[in-house]
Amino acid sequence: MRISKQLLEDMPTWMKKQDDLLPGWIYVGDAEERYVIGQPSKLNMLVFGVNPSTATPQKLDPTIRKVKKLVNEAGFDGWIMVNLYPLRATDPDALPQKADKTLLEKNIAVLKALCKSYSIYRVWAAWGNAIDKRFYLGDTLYDIAESINCDQWFHRGKMTSSGNPRHPLYMKSGEEFTWFPVADYAAEWRFADCGWI
Numbered sequence: 001m002r003i004s005k006q007l008l009e010d011m012p013t014w015m016k017k018q019d020d021l022l023p024g025w026i027y028v029g030d031a032e033e034r035y036v037i038g039q040p041s042k043l044n045m046l047v048f049g050v051n052p053s054t055a056t057p058q059k060l061d062p063t064i065r066k067v068k069k070l071v072n073e074a075g076f077d078g079w080i081m082v083n084l085y086p087l088r089a090t091d092p093d094a095l096p097q098k099a100d101k102t103l104l105e106k107n108i109a110v111l112k113a114l115c116k117s118y119s120i121y122r123v124w125a126a127w128g129n130a131i132d133k134r135f136y137l138g139d140t141l142y143d144i145a146e147s148i149n150c151d152q153w154f155h156r157g158k159m160t161s162s163g164n165p166r167h168p169l170y171m172k173s174g175e176e177f178t179w180f181p182v183a184d185y186a187a188e189w190r191f192a193d194c195g196w197i
Helices: 005-009 011-016 062-073 100-119 128-133 135-148 182-194
Strands: 026-029 032-038 044-049 077-082 120-125 155-156 175-177
Touching: 005 011, 005 100, 011 026, 011 100, 032 100, 044 062, 062 077, 077 100, 100 135, 120 182, 128 135, 135 182
Parallel strands: 044 077, 044 120, 120 155
Antiparallel strands: 026 032, 032 077, 155 175
8 A cells, every 4th residue: 555645744634635534534544454544533542453454434343343432431532543563464363474564664654644643642552462473563563652652551451361451352341441561561572582671
């Protein structure tokens, strides 16, 4: 998917020019890749998954429906779903063994433009144990966390037994958000092989 200069410089204006986009929605994606989907407002939560599945604004999947419900329950009037890796796959096991560096670079560029264009009050780490499927998923989190420059990261409910933030599909209503130390978590991925951690 081509990411245009206009999208990166002025995302809201670019969105308004997309004739097939439903009112109130933002969406950057095609059949192979998805960078952004959401309904932003004044008080927005940015939600990170591992990789996108099939959802579009016209056809939501179970994860997006659950995200919308839980974000609203938490008192936010806007939500934006993004991912650590933008390649669509209904099963994270189907992701390539090695990351496409161009996809990683485009993802970070879109995330920077997104955070410049919309007010993000909280970031929800919601990728579950799928992050363990490929090293590059955790490794890119280090670059993402530095790029979006937001210290309001949270996870919801208990962490998984593997120490990862839980996926929204496995959550019940009423579970609390807890501050998430994204810098330390991401550094464990980036520097684990160096013996620094």
